[in-house]
Amino acid sequence: MTQRKVYLDNSATTKVDKRVLDAMLPYFSENYGNPNSLHAWGREARKGLDKARSQVAELIGAEPKDIIFTGGGSEADNLAIKGTAWAMKEKGRHIITSCIEHHAVLDTVKWLGKMGYEFTILPVDSYGMVDPQKLEAAIRPDTILASVMFANNEIGTIEPVKELGDVCRRHGVLFHTDGVQATGHVNINVKELPIDMMTMAAHKMYGPKGVGGLYVRRGIKLTPLIHGGGQEFGLRSGTENTAGVIGFGMAAELAADRLVNGEIENERRLRDRLIDGLLEKIPDTILTGHRTERLPYHASICVKYIEGEGMLLLMDSAGIGVSSGSACTSGSLEPSYVLLSLGLDHTTAHGSVRLTLGKDITDEDIDYVLEQFPPIVEKLRSMSPFYKK
Amino acid sequence: MYNEKVIDYFMHPRNAGKLEDANAIGEVGNPTCGDVMKIYLKINDDNEVIEDIKFETFGCAAAIATSSMVTEMVKGKTISDAMKITNKDVAEALGGLPEIKLHCSLLAQQGLEAAVADYFRRKTGRVPAGYKAPGSCTACGGACSGVTKPEQEEEEPFVSEDHRVAE
Numbered sequence: 374m375t376q377r378k379v380y381l382d383n384s385a386t387t388k389v390d391k392r393v394l395d396a397m398l399p400y401f402s403e404n405y406g407n408p409n410s411l412h413a414w415g416r417e418a419r420k421g422l423d424k425a426r427s428q429v430a431e432l433i434g435a436e437p438k439d440i441i442f443t444g445g446g447s448e449a450d451n452l453a454i455k456g457t458a459w460a461m462k463e464k465g466r467h468i469i470t471s472c473i474e475h476h477a478v479l480d481t482v483k484w485l486g487k488m489g490y491e492f493t494i495l496p497v498d499s500y501g502m503v504d505p506q507k508l509e510a511a512i513r514p515d516t517i518l519a520s521v522m523f524a525n526n527e528i529g530t531i532e533p534v535k536e537l538g539d540v541c542r543r544h545g546v547l548f549h550t551d552g553v554q555a556t557g558h559v560n561i562n563v564k565e566l567p568i569d570m571m572t573m574a575a576h577k578m579y580g581p582k583g584v585g586g587l588y589v590r591r592g593i594k595l596t597p598l599i600h601g602g603g604q605e606f607g608l609r610s611g612t613e614n615t616a617g618v619i620g621f622g623m624a625a626e627l628a629a630d631r632l633v634n635g636e637i638e639n640e641r642r643l644r645d646r647l648i649d650g651l652l653e654k655i656p657d658t659i660l661t662g663h664r665t666e667r668l669p670y671h672a673s674i675c676v677k678y679i680e681g682e683g684m685l686l687l688m689d690s691a692g693i694g695v696s697s698g699s700a701c702t703s704g705s706l707e708p709s710y711v712l713l714s715l716g717l718d719h720t721t722a723h724g725s726v727r728l729t730l731g732k733d734i735t736d737e738d739i740d741y742v743l744e745q746f747p748p749i750v751e752k753l754r755s756m757s758p759f760y761k762k
Numbered sequence: 763m764y765n766e767k768v769i770d771y772f773m774h775p776r777n778a779g780k781l782e783d784a785n786a787i788g789e790v791g792n793p794t795c796g797d798v799m800k801i802y803l804k805i806n807d808d809n810e811v812i813e814d815i816k817f818e819t820f821g822c823a824a825a826i827a828t829s830s831m832v833t834e835m836v837k838g839k840t841i842s843d844a845m846k847i848t849n850k851d852v853a854e855a856l857g858g859l860p861e862i863k864l865h866c867s868l869l870a871q872q873g874l875e876a877a878v879a880d881y882f883r884r885k886t887g888r889v890p891a892g893y894k895a896p897g898s899c900t901a902c903g904g905a906c907s908g909v910t911k912p913e914q915e916e917e918e919p920f921v922s923e924d925h926r927v928a929e
Contacts, residue, residue, distance in 0.1 A: 682822035686769070686823050706796070757819070758818040
């Protein structure tokens with residue numbers, strides 16, 4: 374097969390959909406007013422902002438006023454966690470989270486741990502699932518917040534969000550979930566799920582980078598990270614990133630379509646072809662994360678006896694973009710903490726590769742990857758001190 | 763991240779594989795930090811020339827490239843000339859490495875030292891004065907927070923059966 378370019382790192386970021394870009398452009402040179410201004414320029418911008426808020430709200434079954442736009446997913450995580458911790462510090466100082474959270478959650482919780490708060494980190498099972506019973510056992514009278522991600526970026530596992538949220542409800546603990554990887558890819562309805570706050574990021578669903586959102590259930594009070602002019606209901610001051618937010622809104626509307634028009638099913642089919650093909654063609658390879666409770670576009674494997682960065686570079690030279698959780702790709706000496714928390718040994722964890730599909734991936738793309746990957750593994754294994762033919 | 767030469771030595775590694783009639787084998791590194799290198803030497807007993815050399819490496823592109831480069835640099839040299847080569851020479855020969863990858867070049871140097879030490883041990887029962895005998899984990903300079911025990915795995919032992927670990 375002639376070389377193709379196949380981008381399989383959509384968990385890292387996605388391409389901006391052309392329709393999203395088209396929706397954004399007028400807000401740079403035509404409707405460029407400050408949405409807080411009273412004149413026509415401001416009013417046009419404000420209209421666009423309001424529409425975007427509705428589009429994002431509708432994607433997750435929320436009311437527009439429950440959506441706070443931020444400068445991305447990490448900021449939304451920080452707002453949810455610090456905002457709750459600061460607002461509720463008289464009620465309690467204990468926070469619970471899981472060992473597989475994104476750094477934006479984990480590092481924030483650990484930082485609060487140095488600021489007079491206490492935290493408990495829940496383990497996961499070998500599929501990366503958090504056990505609601507373990508969450509319940511960790512709740513104390515002074516617990517104010519639990520944060521467990523909707524789905525994990527490295528291994529694709531979808532957490533039992535309903536059960537976890539129900540436990541929190543029973544004990545009067547706020548439940549935040551980092552929904553960055555799941556929003557727009559999995560059906561989420563906050564009217565039906567016991568979620569108090571949820572983080573979203575536009576650039577994981579074919580929207581622009583630098584804009585995200587936090588869903589905050591009515592009645593929850595947060596202390597803002599950013600003080601100033603009082604935008605976003607006082608929770609996120611600063612002149613709004615109008616074009617970015619418009620892009621987020623359009624991306625949300627398109628995602629809502631995809632969730633019902635069969636595109637997600639097709640993505641899942643292609644992803645399953647990829648997983649089955651890789652496990653079949655490459656011996657001594659395991660899938661990480663849960664097989665079925667899994668993001669529809671996500672595949673992650675560990676290939677024994679060889680190392681991730683090597684696979685990454687050889688795949689790159691074949692025109693295929695993937696990522697890895699090996700130490701060498703993270704700049705540290707430890708492989709991914711998520712993989713280690715599954716109970717994998719270091720050597721296996723170093724051989725990790727993550728392949729995350731996008732909405733434009735085709736069967737031919739999957740064929741190409743299944744053709745290119747096995748010889749790459751063979752080449753690296755022929756040089757490995759651990760591989761015995 | 764990597765320059766063209768490093769990529770070349772990674773994509774087209776010289777001297778990769780096993781040496782069936784090796785009379786010296788050295789293995790260094792630690793799977794915990796993600797780099798393990800095994801060097802096979804065939805040393806001429808009369809003139810101590812490294813007649814043939816091969817490597818096997820588990821690790822990133824820098825680890826593979828530095829392993830390959832060191833084998834190219836010492837092939838055909840006597841042991842004492844080969845021992846003069848440092849990790850800096852290896853990194854320089856590759857046109858330089860990113861700072862976070864410099865420790866990989868240390869692995870290449872120590873893999874060679876371990877193989878040479880193994881040669882002397884097999885031949886005379888001891889490592890002569892002036893020759894180093896690196897342990898299985900010194901490459902990272904101890905930054906791996908001291909985890910040096912090989913994992914207890916049922917399927918695949920960390921140390922292969924066909925040689926003794928360099929002490």
